[in-house]
Amino acid sequence: MVSVIVPMHNSAKYIGAAVDSLLTQTLPNLEVIAVDDGSSDTTTDIVRGYADRDERVRLIQRSHPSGRPAVPRNDGLRAARGEYIAFLDADDLAVPTRFESTINAIVITDATLAFTDMLRFDNLSGAVDRETRLQRAHFLERAAPYLKAVTDDIYLCAPNFIGFMLADIPAISTQTVLFSRSLLNDEQVWFDESWTCAEDTDLFLRLAARARVAFLNQTQTLYRVHSESLTARQPEHTALEGIAVRHANLKRFRTRLSDVEIDAAYRRMALSLSDIAYDRWCRGDGRAARTAYVESWRTARSSASAVGYFKTFVSRRFAGRMIEIFRAKGRSM
Numbered sequence: 001m002v003s004v005i006v007p008m009h010n011s012a013k014y015i016g017a018a019v020d021s022l023l024t025q026t027l028p029n030l031e032v033i034a035v036d037d038g039s040s041d042t043t044t045d046i047v048r049g050y051a052d053r054d055e056r057v058r059l060i061q062r063s064h065p066s067g068r069p070a071v072p073r074n075d076g077l078r079a080a081r082g083e084y085i086a087f088l089d090a091d092d093l094a095v096p097t098r099f100e101s102t103i104n105a106i107v108i109t110d111a112t113l114a115f116t117d118m119l120r121f122d123n124l125s126g127a128v129d130r131e132t133r134l135q136r137a138h139f140l141e142r143a144a145p146y147l148k149a150v151t152d153d154i155y156l157c158a159p160n161f162i163g164f165m166l167a168d169i170p171a172i173s174t175q176t177v178l179f180s181r182s183l184l185n186d187e188q189v190w191f192d193e194s195w196t197c198a199e200d201t202d203l204f205l206r207l208a209a210r211a212r213v214a215f216l217n218q219t220q221t222l223y224r225v226h227s228e229s230l231t232a233r234q235p236e237h238t239a240l241e242g243i244a245v246r247h248a249n250l251k252r253f254r255t256r257l258s259d260v261e262i263d264a265a266y267r268r269m270a271l272s273l274s275d276i277a278y279d280r281w282c283r284g285d286g287r288a289a290r291t292a293y294v295e296s297w298r299t300a301r302s303s304a305s306a307v308g309y310f311k312t313f314v315s316r317r318f319a320g321r322m323i324e325i326f327r328a329k330g331r332s333m
Contacts, residue, residue: 002030002084002099002178005076007069009037011090012046014224019050019057021093027100032057033079034090035072038065043090070191070199077190086178087200091123091224098220102178109156111214113179113207115172119219123226132219137169140217147215157213163257165205166250167264170242172204172213175221183207197234198241205249209256239276243269263300270300277308286312 004022008015015034022032034047034057044061051057060075073087084103088094098116105114117132134140140147146164147155165171184190187206191199227233250257250265257265277292293309296302 001082001103002027002086003076003080003082003181004030004032004086004088004094004099005073005080006032006034006088006090007037007072007076008034008039008043008047008090009065009072010039010041010043012039012041012043014091015043015046016050017093018088018090019047021096022088023050023054023056024096025094025099026097027103030056030099031080031082033060033076034058035060035076036062037067037069037072038062066193068193068196068199070193070195073191073199074193077184080181083181084178085181085184087174088221089175091226092175093222093224095220095222099178101218101220102216105154105214105216106178108154109150109212109214111156111212112183113172113177113211114214114216115178116176116216116218116220118173118175118221118223120223120225123224128222133173133223134171134217137171139169139171142168143171150214153217155215155217157208157215160256161213162205162209162253163261165208166246166253166257167261167268170201170205170246171215172208174200174204175223177204179207179211183211186210195241195245197238198245201242202245202249205245205253209253236276236279239272243272266300267302270296270302270305273299274302274305274308277305277312281308281312284315286315 006018019032019034022030036044036047036059044059047057047059051059058079060079062072062075066072077085086099102114102116105111117134119129119132121128143164146158146161150156190203192202193199195202246265246269250262254262273292273296277289277296280289280292289312290309293305293312296305297309
């Protein structure tokens with residue numbers, strides 16, 4: 001019923017736990033397609049052991065690493081035989097009820113794509129966040145105009161949910177999505193291999209534009225936070241690609257969005273560029289910070305980007321010292 005695609009690269013430390021979380025699902029009718037992206041450690045040996053013991057596990061090996069998650073994910077899609085498609089990164093964990101609960105939501109709502117929520121945990125300490133990803137983003141409150149409650153925890157998303165995802169947060173993520181294999185039939189490109197980090201957001205925006213989308217308000221995936229992940233190693237590149245993907249899909253679906261959604265999407269991109277600019281200034285790269293602030297201003301003009309731009313002409317240390325002086329003067333008055 002479900003094909004779960006697991007891309008992996010030098011994931012020996014985590015892959016066993018990930019596969020275990022899939023093989024102990026309450027929905028046993030699934031296949032695990034583990035696609036190795038040219039690992040140099042024992043990742044493939046570990047998965048081959050699972051494949052020898054359980055026929056639901058299939059191993060695909062690439063001879064050379066692509067460096068792009070889109071490549072092994074597409075390999076997995078080509079090999080998938082299930083009616084539904086899901087994903088799990090090699091360092092994450094699926095809650096035992098993930099697929100049974102999500103398919104139940106699909107059946108109840110007659111949806112072709114459903115997504116759930118996920119909870120982060122720290123790899124070193126084991127500490128678990130108090131709030132889920134979507135709780136931290138106040139998703140239910142912000143997306144309320146786009147959601148219709150079907151049960152206490154199942155919602156049907158409006159046909160224009162794509163507008164919310166572009167204007168606010170891309171709520172559908174690789175770790176939580178499950179969709180009908182048939183949705184891919186009309187997509188000439190699946191995961192766009194020209195993207196390094198945001199290929200999943202790009203695909204799910206395109207699928208959500210055509211799918212009947214449901215949201216299951218349950219935590220069904222545990223997301224491992226560690227310093228070796230692509231996001232942790234390349235935070236700025238990840239953010240820039242996220243902006244580029246949002247911009248590309250804003251152009252693609254612009255005629256389906258309201259003026260309010262379009263303005264909000266541009267403001268969201270401008271805010272992200274301002275955050276990048278600030279980080280660059282904090283690192284002491286004033287020139288690169290100014291470039292990002294200018295791009296933020298061009299995307300959506302704001303006083304924050306203007307003030308930030310002029311602030312980059314002084315060092316962060318000097319600016320901090322001046323703030324301390326003004327505060328001291330204020331206390332002495």
